Every structure is written in C-alpha cells, then in structure tokens.
Amino acid sequence: MAKKDKDAKEQIQKLKARVKKLKEQLAKKDAGKKKVKKPSLVSPLAPKSFPALPEIAGVEFAAAAAGVKYQGRTDVMLAKICEGAAIAGVFTTSSTRAACILDCQAKLKLRGAANSSDGAAIVVNSGNANAFTGAAGQTSVEAVTGAVAEALGVPAARVFSSSTGVIGEPLPHDRIIAKVPELRDALTGGGLELAARAIMTTDTFPKGASAEVAGDGGTIRIAGIAKGSGMIAPNMATMLVYIFTDAKISQRDLQKILSRNVDDTFNAITVDSDTSTSDALIVAATGKTEAAPITDMRTRAARDFEAALRAVMMDLAHQVVKDGEGATKFVEVRVTGAANAADAHKVAMSVANSPLVKTAIAGEDANWGRVVAAVGKSGAKADRDTLTISFGDMVLAEKGWRVPDYSEEAASAYMKQQELVIGVDLGLGRAAKSVWTCDLTHRYIDINADYRS
Template sequence: MGINLSNFLTSKSHDRKMGQYQDLDHLDGLAVSSVSANLYNSKRDDLAMFYFRDGANFASLYTQSKILSENIKWNLSQKTQKIFSLVVNTRNANSFTGEQGYKSMQHLADLISKQLTEKQKEDENDPKIIKPKNLIFGCTGTIGEKFPEEKIKSKIPELIKNIKYTQNKYIWMKVALSIMTTDTQPKIAMEECKIGSTTVKIYGVAKGSGMIQPNMATTLAYVFTDADISNDVLKKLLKKNIENTFNAISCDSDTSTNDMISIFSTGKAKNTLIKTINDKKIKSFDEALNSLLLNLAKRVVADGEGASKFITINVLNSKSELDAKKIGFSIANSPLVKTAIAGEDPNWGRIIMAIGKSDVDINLNKLSIKFGDLVIVSKGKIHNQYNEIEAAKYMKGLDINLSVDIGNGKKSFTVYTMDLTNEYIKINSDYRS
C-alpha cells in the first residue's frame, strides 16, 4: 500500500497535504475489527467490521446510478430501526453480479448474524438476538467480477474474534487502511460538540480516490457518533449536510454503482434523545457534522488518483445556487482545465470555455475571474494589470483557488476537485493488474 503505520502514529499530529491527521480514540457503543481475507493476494487487511453491541440508530444515502451494486440492493431492502453491524470489503464491488451476488449478501448476513448472536451470549448480561436485517454492507473494488463469498465467509470467525471494544488511534488507522482500494492515504476525521450540556463525539472514516462525482451519496463514508439522535433526524441531517460537502466534489466526474454514506448513533453519550430536526439543541451537532463531512470530502479529492494539486472553485454572485453549481462542476470536470492546471499553465481561456458550456446564461460584461488574489478577467475584459508571469508562478502551488464572479445575483457554490495527470492514466490503465 506504500503506507507505514508508524509514520502516522509516532506523534499527536500528522502533517499531510490535507493538514493534520486526527487521533481518533474510543467511541462508546462501537467496536471495530479488520482482517485479511486474501482478496488482494497479499497480507493487507481487506475486510472490516463496525459492530454496535447494543445496536445503533442509523441513516444512509446511496448512489443515484441506475445500476446498483448488490450490497446497495441488500441495504435498501432492510427495514429496521437498529443496525448491529456494518461489514465492508475491498477489491470486489459486487456490482453487475446478478442474483448470485445478492445471494452472497444473504449468506453472509445469515452467517454473521448467527455468530454475533453467539458473541452477545458470551459478552452481554442482556444478550440480543441479531437478525440478518440488522446488518448492512459496503463493497468497493472491481465491477463485474464474481463476488468472493467463500473467501470472506472463511474469515468471519476471525473478524468477530478480533473485535475491539475499546479503540485507539492505531485501531482506527488500521481499519481505515483496510477499506482502501487505489487510495494512497486513509481518510479519518473527528469532531466534538455539545448537545445541551452533554459533550458528544463524531468520528468519520472514508475511502475514495477515483470514480468520484457523487450525487446525493458519496464514495464510501461512514460516520459514528455517541449522541442519541433518532433515525429520522439522522437522515435529515445527512441529506442537508451532504450538499456542500460530498456533493460538492469531483475527481473524474464518474459516479460509482456502490456509493454510500451512513451515519450511526449509539446513544451512549446519554443526551436527551433528539427527535426533531427543529430541536435547537441540535445546532452545534449540525455544524460539527458539516465540518467533519467537508474534512473527509476534501481528503478524498486531495488523494484523487494521480492528483498533484487540490483545486477549489468558488462560483460567486450567481442568480441561483443551481446555476453556480452547474458552472463549478463544468469547470471541475473539464479535462482541458484539469490538464492545464496539472501543467501549471494559467490558460484561463479554458475556464471561459467551461463556463460557456455549463448551460447557464452569462452576462459577459459582469464576468470576473481570479486565480488566488490575481485578477485575470474583470467585468468581461482581461484585467489591465494581468501579468502572465505572476499567474504562471501562482499555478506552481499545490493548492489552486479559482474564483468566478457571475455578477448577476447573490448565490454561490464551491466545488472541490483535482488536476488530471499522467499518473491518473497509469493507475486506471492497470487498475486490475
């Protein structure tokens, strides 16, 4: 994987392109585990379990692709108020695998629910019967290959045996690494806030590096909190906060068949149960959740396949947020814009092109463009102090900020993306080898 755990665990803060890695510790009500099921024909962990010994309230959003992976179909069919386990495998997407792929989910759910029920009897004073419907799955990897059911089933006893009821930064990093595919960096984040007078934790782990332009979902992202929040409120919070975070990123404009984001609430913080989105006590949690999701989303972009630059596109003063979003993604998804930035070429004409093809009405006399603090276009004309040398110097940075002022309204939207390099082609031309 090119990652040495000791690099991440020797100090309290871990500097990387996206700032610091946070040291996640224990979150009450959650246990985690990871093992190698030999899905990559190597010793790396590739199978993870998140276990809620007392169950957890939850909400999920899934891909808007018209072709759904079999695990997403399974998850959508489970009508339950509590989840006891999330199991995630890498290397195989279980997509375009048909009836057999879905049956594999059933077989795994049957096996895992029985073995977790036995663990309940061993570990709990008030053991619960865990049913297949209390489990959901995340799958990521190659589409169209037969799902490795037997390999995974053979490792379930070890996965459950390895469950750690108390987490530390090592365990969190290990599980974050276990769900990676072409990622080069694990994605973890944390926030703390208050609900009333009660301090609560929010932890998040994600994976994603390519095939990324989510739509009301994400790549794979999982959020855990010890707050006590109802399923309905969790769903509303997730829908609200996905819009300017995971729904504001694009690496390559492709939406996966497997995209999902889930949030789980163990209730162990013992705050008064939040039953309505209008409860004023939820405000701090709402803000912290948005911060955590944006942190994870940016980490996905920063680790985009072959990325050498992190690009922020601010579309300002638009007639509507939808128009601003269209323009932002038109720029973000333009191969010509992305390759120019990779080549450190301040070719602002390509941005003009991308704005023009966004299907948004533009008054050129009001259009302005900036690279960082450098004004390139002002009121529809090249700025009289535009300096190509200064612009080229700016493009050599790792973080590129583009601002597009439409000048015909008050709405804005920010899109996050990456450049397009030869390394992206190399990674994706040998993805399965």
C-alpha cells in the same frame, strides 16, 4: 625488446584503451539517462499522519485479511454497533448500482431496521465490487450479512454491507464468511484506523476525521473514516464513508441532517466525473453520550451537532479529493453571482470536470481562458460582460476581458501553490456553490490505463 614482450605490451595498451572507451560509454549512458521521478507512494496532498480519533462508545471495529483479491493485507472490516443505535445512509444514484447498495437501501427503508432496539453491524470488503453480478450478487450479500448477523447475534436486516473493487466478477463470499469469527473475536473500540486501512483499494493513505461538540450535559463525539479515489487496477473508484457518533438522536432526524448536508460535502467533490456503482455513506449514532438526546432541531445543541457532523463530512470529502488518482493540486472552484442554485452547480462542475482546466492546473499554467470556456459550455446562464474570473484574491478578468493591470507573472506564481481557489462570479444573481477537485496528471492515466491483472 623481445617480440613476446612487445606483443604483451601492445596487448595491454590495446586493452587499456578498450577499458577507457567502455568506461566513457558507460559514463555517457549514465549521463544521458533521463531522470524519471518515481511516483510517490503517497499523495503529496496527504495529511502528515492519520488523526487521533476519539473512541465512540457503542461501536467496535476489527479488520482481517480474507484474500478477496489482495494478498498480504487486510481487506475486510467489521463494525459492531450497539443496541438501539440509529443508522442513516445515502448512496450512489447510479442506475447500475451494486447488489450491496440495493440491499442497504432496502434495509434503511424498513423503519424497524434503521432505528431498532437491536444491535447492528457494517461489513465491508475491498477487492471486489459485487456490481453487475446479477442474481449471484444478491446471494453473496445475503450470505455475508447472514453470517455476520449470526456471529454477532443481531438481525440480518440490521447488517449493512459494502463492496469495492472489480465490477462484474463474482464475489468470493466464502473467503469473507470464513473470517467472520476472527473478526468478531478481534472487535475493539479503538480499531477505527485498522478499519480505515482495510477498506482502501489503491488509496494512498487511510482517511479519518473527528469532532467533539458540547451537548446539553455532556460531550458528543463524532468519528468517521472514508476510502475513495484510488483504483483497484484498473477498476471503478468507489467512495465509502462510515461515520460514528455517540449522539442520542432518532434515525429520522439523523437521516434528515445527513441528507441536507451531503450536497455541499460529498456531492460537491469530483475527481474525474465518473460516478461509481457503489458509493455509500453510512452514519451510525449509538446514543451512548452522557449528553441529552437531540430531539428538537431548533436548539443550539442540535445546530452544533449538525455543524460538527458537517465538518467531519467535509473533512473526509476533502481527503478523498486529496487522494484523487494522480492528484498533485487541491482545487476549490468557487462560483458566486449565479442566477440560481442549479446554474451555480452547473458552472462549478463544468469548470471542475473540464479536462483542459485540470491539465492546465497540472502544468501550473494560469490559463484562465479555459475557465471562461468551461463557464460557456456549462449550459448555465452566463454573460461575458458580467463575468469575473479570479485565482485566489487576484482578479484576472472582468467585464468581458482581462483586467487592465493583468500580470501573467503574478498569475503564474499563484499556480505553483498546492492548494488553489478558482473564483467565478457570474454577476447575475446571488446563488453560490463551491466544489473541490484535483488536477489531471500523467499518473491518472498510468493508474487507469494499466491492464487488469
């Protein structure tokens, strides 16, 4: 063989060996690569689709992309409410609440504003909370509600606004005002889903719920939307809820019904114990139903209406938890046998907010000892020897210790479910309270530890 041939052959062999080695190295890299599950874009607890909501006579909706902070999506919603509608609301108890909240509260106290023969409106933006923005915050609220009032021909005192997003930055209200004519022109009775999408921040799904109830002489319809527990990277989660009904009811009665049902619905959910500066729940009743007015709260029709409204509130509240930051489990903490209502609430919230309980749930660990510890720290009256802890229908511990036939396997199997009920019976009295929460996962930290950008 010529030297040249030999050299070439050798070179080819060397190169082939080199290729083989590199291929092996590459294969190794691929095999060694940890399979990182990408977080789903939608909560695993989300409903399959947005529900079909009935149109509520007397309310129209529109959404627009004002670029308050987000680009390429809608971030302002407008609801126009007919003349004579009753408006009721409940708001965050935070002592550092946002300018729009203070404005809504002031307006709802004006009897004329909440229950008037004039039209009304709700305008909501995402992307900026207009909270802790000093006097400029109130100026922005007045500018936005004023522009809406003028465009729709309703008094400014009947225009309610909400803002959700970053705290402490001035609201670019000009961008919202510039979109008001477009919003007015786009108003439609069927626009509730668009509105639900426009108020999302980092919510992973739009939230809607509805009910129909047989009134005297006709049907009463209720439809509501909510946002909550998603974060604008990385700012305050805010829960916003708007419910509309065609019921004929006074503002006074509507407010009463709302107030007495909020404790067991929206005030009974917690994702991370951090109360927002901007939570708002507004209900508007247009009176456009063919059914008789609700004037006497003792009638069957009134009770049915209240039950239906409460069901819509509960449904939306649960959807907020199901979109809790990083949530993979939906958990009811069901406290019974408490000495009094305050204690029942304390124990339920102590368990629902315990990071150790919530991380155990995330890890599908049947660590009922942490539930015991959370009961113990709650400050409520509790007695080790009368305490019963159960998961679903399974009693795990009672009379001061785990049950004789305690099965770690059965308890662990239960934890694999997506929806869990943790039962705590204090064995001391008859007060009870259920609250709803989600687990605490890595995703919660991913969402909230990110730099603001």
